[in-house]
Amino acid sequence: MIMSKPSGQRLQAAALPDFVLRQFDRHSSEHDHRQLYRILQTGIRESVLPAGLKLLPTRVLAQVLGIARNTVVHVYEQLALEGYVQADVGRGTFVAAAGPRLVDRARRTPGTAAPMRRVWLSQRGNRLVQEAGASQLQWGAFTPGVPEVRMFPAQVWTRLQARAWRAATPQQLSYATGPGDADLRAAVTDYLQGTRGVVCTPEQVVITSGTQQSLQLVAQLLADPGDAVWLEDPGYWGARSVFRAMGLHLEPVGVDGEGLAPTPEQLQRPPRAMFVSPSHQYPTGALMSHGRRRQLLEYAAVHGVWVIEDDYDSEFRYGARPLPALQGLDEQGRVVYLGTFSKTLFPAMRLAYLVLPPDLVDSFARALNELFREGQPLQQAVLARFLAEGHYASHIRRMRAVYGARHDALIHAIDRHFGSRLPVIGGDAGLHLVLGLPRDVDDQALAQQVLRAGVATRPLSLYHLVQPASSKGLLLGYGAVREEEIASNFALLAKAVQGLL
Numbered sequence: 001m002i003m004s005k006p007s008g009q010r011l012q013a014a015a016l017p018d019f020v021l022r023q024f025d026r027h028s029s030e031h032d033h034r035q036l037y038r039i040l041q042t043g044i045r046e047s048v049l050p051a052g053l054k055l056l057p058t059r060v061l062a063q064v065l066g067i068a069r070n071t072v073v074h075v076y077e078q079l080a081l082e083g084y085v086q087a088d089v090g091r092g093t094f095v096a097a098a099g100p101r102l103v104d105r106a107r108r109t110p111g112t113a114a115p116m117r118r119v120w121l122s123q124r125g126n127r128l129v130q131e132a133g134a135s136q137l138q139w140g141a142f143t144p145g146v147p148e149v150r151m152f153p154a155q156v157w158t159r160l161q162a163r164a165w166r167a168a169t170p171q172q173l174s175y176a177t178g179p180g181d182a183d184l185r186a187a188v189t190d191y192l193q194g195t196r197g198v199v200c201t202p203e204q205v206v207i208t209s210g211t212q213q214s215l216q217l218v219a220q221l222l223a224d225p226g227d228a229v230w231l232e233d234p235g236y237w238g239a240r241s242v243f244r245a246m247g248l249h250l251e252p253v254g255v256d257g258e259g260l261a262p263t264p265e266q267l268q269r270p271p272r273a274m275f276v277s278p279s280h281q282y283p284t285g286a287l288m289s290h291g292r293r294r295q296l297l298e299y300a301a302v303h304g305v306w307v308i309e310d311d312y313d314s315e316f317r318y319g320a321r322p323l324p325a326l327q328g329l330d331e332q333g334r335v336v337y338l339g340t341f342s343k344t345l346f347p348a349m350r351l352a353y354l355v356l357p358p359d360l361v362d363s364f365a366r367a368l369n370e371l372f373r374e375g376q377p378l379q380q381a382v383l384a385r386f387l388a389e390g391h392y393a394s395h396i397r398r399m400r401a402v403y404g405a406r407h408d409a410l411i412h413a414i415d416r417h418f419g420s421r422l423p424v425i426g427g428d429a430g431l432h433l434v435l436g437l438p439r440d441v442d443d444q445a446l447a448q449q450v451l452r453a454g455v456a457t458r459p460l461s462l463y464h465l466v467q468p469a470s471s472k473g474l475l476l477g478y479g480a481v482r483e484e485e486i487a488s489n490f491a492l493l494a495k496a497v498q499g500l501l
């Protein structure tokens with residue numbers, strides 16, 4: 001029910017100011033109205049602000065935030081119009097029993113009372129929306145997978161961008177036609193050869209607008225609906241969503257300390273493709289051993305399986321040097337290598353790359369143009385300069401030190417609160433670690449509880465395909481939180497966790 005009355009049980013508004021205050025930034029360039037709307041909407045959609053919760057009176061919330069009361073009034077009105085909250089005359093405004101569904105919200109206009117039903121979506125569309133894995137929170141302590149975007153060298157970028165615009169060709173402003181900017185493909189090749197042991201020429205590189213798009217191309221071009229694909233379990237929700245949306249059959253494969261670990265029965269049924277993150281298994285952080293790499297490549301070569309290697313954040317390894325990419329060991333042309341600039345630079349850049357066996361490149365470039373009319377050639381040219389002039393390498397060096405310090409601060413905080421009572425999983429690389437929890441803990445409920453205190457984490461069980469999940473924990477990202485803010489944020493989290501142990 002979309003507009004049902006809030007339940008009889010009234011919840012107090014006490015949780016609200018804390019939740020809003022922690023996220024509301026008075027100095028943000030985002031308009032107050034937009035910001036408050038977004039925060040409340042997200043809170044309701046993620047059930048951090050539960051059904052029945054009474055919102056603060058507009059006057060009080062305006063005072064708490066130091067903004068105009070009218071702004072709050074308009075936000076409440078908008079949320080009411082969209083079915084997120086209900087005004088109960090004389091009593092206040094309450095979070096509605098169930099937030100509006102995506103499809104309803106998209107199709108409703110003010111004044112149309114009857115909501116559209118979900119039947120408008122295809123079965124796979126429905127499933128995609130129902131089982132969507134992306135969090136609506138993408139910034140703040142301890143959001144996993146988000147890098148420190150505030151330290152991006154914007155001045156350098158602006159200078160390169162101005163230069164690129166002065167020299168812009170009509171082709172760079174028209175529809176793109178090929179596999180991407182030639183200079184960027186060459187710079188990516190140099191970088192991958194020098195740092196990741198990838199064996200390729202620039203002709204094998206195709207620029208995309210993100211790993212998600214790379215995966216979509218892979219699924220479209222290398223598999224048919226119904227084909228089986230092995231997915232690490234636990235594993236990356238983004239791959240799961242794309243493959244499922246493309247109609248592939250998802251086969252969960254367990255992960256041990258050496259990476260993907262198919263059972264003997266699974267090995268009897270070779271899939272069309274397997275998706276792996278060997279350099280930093282997502283989310284457990286396991287590093288695939290050399291022996292396992294060899295076995296998988298041999299298996300793939302014998303059975304004609306595509307190996308999709310997601311190498312998303314291996315630049316950041318604290319201590320040991322990163323292990324070279326699986327692609328570099330592949331002698332049979334079975335590996336499709338996926339890289340991204342989302343972690344090394346910033347996610348909103350939406351630029352990534354595929355390194356393909358040579359005879360796949362033309363088809364991928366053609367499909368890319370056909371399906372997506374790939375854009376941003378000028379941005380690609382700027383990025384090519386950024387790499388060629390050494391800014392990329394120095395930014396990564398600088399960020400490795402920053403993340404290393406944050407990583408240490410988080411480990412220290414965990415140690416202070418829990419000692420060896422809770423295991424830290426995958427804590428020596430990347431931008432996140434997993435705080436392991438006992439199997440009987442409801443990590444999803446815990447993550448909600450922690451979020452109410454203003455700390456964003458992701459429950460490990462959400463990354464499992466096989467439910468009930470075999471492991472529990474919280475993913476803690478340290479990319480988007482300053483070193484000096486780690487202890488205080490972790491203390492908030494620890495309080496909630498301690499109550500469960």
Ligand SMILES: Cc1ncc(COP(=O)(O)O)c(C=O)c1O
Pocket residue numbers: 145209210211212213236238277282310312339340341342347351352
């Ligand atoms: C495992 C994994 N691979 C790849 C990516 C990068 O995706 P994109 O390039 O679409 O930003 C992410 C981002 O969260 C990730 O967690």
